[in-house]
Amino acid sequence: MARTTEGDGAPVPQRLLAAATRLFAEQGYDRTSVQEIVEAAGVTKGALYHYFGSKDDLLHEVYARVLRVQQERLDHFSTMDAPVEQRLRGAAADVVVTTIENLDDAMIFFRSMHHLSPEKNKQVRAERRRYHEQFRALIEEGQQEGVFSTATPADLVVDYHFGSVHHLSTWYRPDGPLTPQQVADHLADLLLRALRP
Amino acid sequence: MARTTEGDGAPVPQRLLAAATRLFAEQGYDRTSVQEIVEAAGVTKGALYHYFGSKDDLLHEVYARVLRVQQERLDHFSTMDAPVEQRLRGAAADVVVTTIENLDDAMIFFRSMHHLSPEKNKQVRAERRRYHEQFRALIEEGQQEGVFSTATPADLVVDYHFGSVHHLSTWYRPDGPLTPQQVADHLADLLLRALRP
DNA sequence: TTACACATACCGACTGGTTAGTCTGGGCCG
DNA sequence: CGGCCCAGACTAACCAGTCGGTATGTGTAA
Structure with missing residues (x-):
């Protein structure tokens, strides 16, 4: 059972x-x-x-679940008691692992936004924005401390990283050579390397 | 006329x-x-x-056009007579500009692959793979010369960058603060910075 | 304990509307 | 007059959502 x-x-x-x-x-x-x-x-x-009220409702439930999980995980890493590099690395790697472990969710999330009804779409965008801003805050904190380069606006850095997360459902195969954790470490590493002053 | x-x-x-x-x-x-x-x-x-033979055919034409244009542009940059950093930077920035200038194409490209018939999908994937490998070759060349870090497999670096390109259609707005060229320079810069040894 | 009331959980035939693709025919140009 | 180009009515299939009906369980009062 x-x-x-x-x-x-x-x-x-x-x-x-x-x-x-x-x-x-x-x-x-x-x-x-x-x-x-x-x-x-x-x-x-x-x-x-x-x-469920409609087919659309079913889709909305998928979004709600993903958003809730990702937000909880980000909260955990951003409130950790550690240097900002470690917090960012942790959050950046974690979202990769979580995404790979729920590739179906990720596929739907990025591919089916426009199938949601306008009001549900708006709601999802708002929550997504909150998440984005919290992630950006981590980068800005590091930039102000001087441990991250300020060459690129923090917003763009966030989109850069989440582009790669988004893309995972396109290319990652569970039977490929890399484990989710290895991919996550590599992608977090690329992000941190790009941010070196 | x-x-x-x-x-x-x-x-x-x-x-x-x-x-x-x-x-x-x-x-x-x-x-x-x-x-x-x-x-x-x-x-x-x-x-x-x-x-056109079918609605599907119409979609396939969009893909064919995008693939042709991008492949031509990559060919130009990879056969340039310049150091590998410059060739990679040029190619990486150019694909961003081209993508932004044809955001509709990009949106369709990444969102509608699964709507193509199986054989057309296979064909598109094959051409896409060729493109990916040519881009990867640039990175591997730099890694062998020692000008790029070998910390991350070249394949993963390509997916990292194209993730961000893919993502453009989600967040880029023509009326936003950054011009296509500025975004391209930033994203190419992030890639090159991540590859510093 | 029994009998009845009511709610929750589910079934599946049905409806109104939409869709991709076909087909016959007509007009125009060389 | 023959072949390319296209109009537009038509068809067969499909789909989201509805609705009347059934079964099972739970609380309550006689």
């Missing part, structure tokens, strides 16, 4: 969300029919619309 | 492609109906299916 598979065991809402996540990542939001989702979860449309 | 707008002047196939590019970028491939495309181009379905 307490299985995490979609077929059985777990409560119906979780099964639906798990099935939707996988299918949205594999086929895209528009290409995935509600019928496919309920079949993968082993229920029918009645169950889905009992727990 | 020889207008580049979608409504009139230019030959019908170009008008269709221009309309499709804009609409695919704005609304996504699946959310754009063939009817919308032909209306934006000022023709009817008969015209579209006279020149």
Whole structure:
């Protein structure tokens, strides 16, 4: 019991969300029919619309989950008691590991924003912005302390790093030569090296 | 005459492609109906299916155009007669400028790969791979000469940089504070700084 | 303990609307 | 007059969401 598979065991809402996540990542939001989702979860449309208001709602749930997890993790690293280089390195590497461990979520996150309804899209953007600014604050702190170069605006540095995170779902393969932690260390290293004064 | 707008002047196939590019970028491939495309181009379905085999074909044309342009530009920079740092910096900055100047193409390129038919997808991936490898060769050349750090595998460095290029369509706004060239210089700079030995 | 009331959880046929692609025919140009 | 170019009605398929219905459980009062 307490299985995490979609077929059985777990409560119906979780099964639906798990099935939707996988299918949205594999086929895209528009290409995935509600019928496919309920079949993968082993229920029918009645169950889905009992727990979720719409197909769009299901997508929004995926976003909410990702945002919550990433925000919690960033909070942890930015409030750590350590030099700013270590805090930034920790946060930068952690987001890579977390992203790789949930590649389906990442795929959906960056590819399906425009499928959300306007108001949900706005809400997601706002939370995303908060996250971005908190990350930027770390870089600015280091720049003010003089341990990071000020050659590049902090905003651009954040976008540079998150570009590579975003890109992970395009090229990373679990059966490739690098473990998630190795990729994370390399990418954090590139960021920190680029920031050397 | 020889207008580049979608409504009139230019030959019908170009008008269709221009309309499709804009609409695919704005609304996504699946959310754009063939009817919308032909209306934006000022023709009817008969015209579209006279020149293109399918809606999918139209998308493939966008990919073919982007790949051709980017490959030509990379060829130019990699065969330049200059130190490898300059060739890499030139290529890295140029792809940023070109991408910003064709943000619609970039948006479609990275967001709609999975909408291509399997064989067209395979073809696009193959061409993309060739591009990636040529870019990687530049980095490896610098690493062998000792002017670039070997701390990170060249493959990963390429993905790091193209992640940021990919990401441009998400955050860059033409009415923002930075010109395309300024963004390009910053991003190329970050890459080169990360590669300092 | 039994009987009834009510809610939660789910089923699955159905509807109204949309879509990619086809096809027949017409006009224009060489 | 024949072939390229295109119009626009048509079709077959599909899809999100609805709705009436059923089953199971829980609380309550006789």
